[in-house]
Amino acid sequence: MTAKISYSDVEVGTELPAQTFPVTRATLVQYAGASGDFNPIHWNEKFAKEVGLPDVIAHGMFTMAEAIRVVTDWAGDPGAIVEYGVRFTKPVVVPNDDQGPRSRSPARSRPSSTTTRSAWT
Amino acid sequence: MALDQSFVGRTYPPTAPYEVGREKIREFAEAVGDANPAYTDAEAAKELGHPDVIAPPTFVFSITFKAAGQVVQDPQLGLDYSRVVHGDQKFAYRRPVRAGDRLTVTSTIEAIKSLAGNDILDIRGEVHDEAGEHVVTAWTKLVARAAEEA
Numbered sequence: 001m002t003a004k005i006s007y008s009d010v011e012v013g014t015e016l017p018a019q020t021f022p023v024t025r026a027t028l029v030q031y032a033g034a035s036g037d038f039n040p041i042h043w044n045e046k047f048a049k050e051v052g053l054p055d056v057i058a059h060g061m062f063t064m065a066e067a068i069r070v071v072t073d074w075a076g077d078p079g080a081i082v083e084y085g086v087r088f089t090k091p092v093v094v095p096n097d098d099q100g101p102r103s104r105s106p107a108r109s110r111p112s113s114t115t116t117r118s119a120w121t
Numbered sequence: 122m123a124l125d126q127s128f129v130g131r132t133y134p135p136t137a138p139y140e141v142g143r144e145k146i147r148e149f150a151e152a153v154g155d156a157n158p159a160y161t162d163a164e165a166a167k168e169l170g171h172p173d174v175i176a177p178p179t180f181v182f183s184i185t186f187k188a189a190g191q192v193v194q195d196p197q198l199g200l201d202y203s204r205v206v207h208g209d210q211k212f213a214y215r216r217p218v219r220a221g222d223r224l225t226v227t228s229t230i231e232a233i234k235s236l237a238g239n240d241i242l243d244i245r246g247e248v249h250d251e252a253g254e255h256v257v258t259a260w261t262k263l264v265a266r267a268a269e270e271a
Contacts, residue, residue, distance in 0.1 A: 021154070034152035035183050051203075060207045065153040065179045072178070077169045078159055078217065081178050085211030085260075 016074050021066040023058050025096055031062045045096065057091035123235040124242065128198055131230045133191040138223040138251065139184050146176045146220060153177060166219075175217040181224070182210070185246035185259040188226035192244050193263070200242065201265050208241065208262035215255050223251040231260070238267030 028042050037059055040047040048056050064086050072078040092101055143163075150160040158165035159175050166174045193202055218224070225248070232243040246259040 027152075027154075030152045034149045036187070037183070061179055061182050061210070062153065064182075064210060065155070065177060068178050069153075069155055072155075072157060078157055078178060079169060079171055079175050081214060081217075083211070083213045084178055085209065087209045088207050 135225040141222040143220040240265040
C-alpha cells in the first residue's frame with residue numbers, strides 16, 4: 001500500500017481539503033442500482049412522505065462513500081484506509097430538482113461524524 | 122416490544138461466496154462519482170501495490186448488509202424492519218476488497234439494547250476470502266424506532 005502522501009508530510013491537526021459533492025434524484029437512482037439498495041425512501045417521494053420523511057432522502061451509505069473521498073483523494077491510494085466509521089445523525093433530503101442539496105464533506109462540518117485511520121508509508 | 126437479549130452473541134452461518142467483478146466495481150465507482158483510477162485501471166492499481174483493481178472503501182457494505190438480512194429477517198428475533206434506520210457504520214480493513222475476490226460473510230449479533238422504546242441492534246460482519254483470510258470487518262448499528270411516538 002503506497003499512499004502518495006508520506007508520513008513525514010502529515011502533522012496532527014492537518015486539515016484536509018474540503019470538497020462539495022452534488023446529489024440529485026438521478027444520483028440516488030444510479031446509486032440504488034449500483035449498490036442494490038432499492039428502499040423506496042430513496043426514490044419515491046410519496047412513499048417517503050408516508051413514512052414521515054420530509055421528502056426523498058439520500059442513502060446513508062452514499063453519503064458515507066462521498067465523505068471518505070476527502071481522505072482517499074488526498075492520500076491517493078484508497079487501499080491505505082484501515083478504518084472508517086460514521087454516525088448518521090441527519091438525513092440528506094433530496095428535492096425533485098436539478099440542484100438537490102449539497103453534501104459538503106470538509107473535515108469539520110458535515111451531516112454525520114466520521115472517523116478514519118489510514119496506513120502510511 | 123424489546124428484543125430478546127438471549128440473541129446477543131448469536132452467529133449465523135457464513136453466506137455463499139460473492140464474487141467481486143471488475144465491472145461491478147466500475148459501476149459502483151461511477152455511481153458515487155469517484156474517478157480514482159485504482160477502481161478501474163488494473164495498471165494504476167498495480168502501481169499502488171495492488172494485484173488488481175480495488176473496490177471503494179464502502180463497496181463491501183452491499184455484501185455485508187445482504188448477509189445481515191439473515192439477522193434482520195430472523196422471524197425468531199422479530200425485528201420490525203419497516204421501522205429500522207441506519208445508526209452507525211464502521212469498517213476495519215485488513216486489505217482492500219479487489220476484483221476476483223470470492224467473499225463470504227459471517228454475521229454475529231454483538232449487542233441488543235432498548236433505549237426510550239427504540240430497539241438498537243449491533244451486527245458484526247466478518248468478511249473472509251476464498252483462502253479463509255480475513256479481509257474486512259463491518260459493524261452496523263440498526264435502530265428500530267419505537268412503534269408509538271411518546
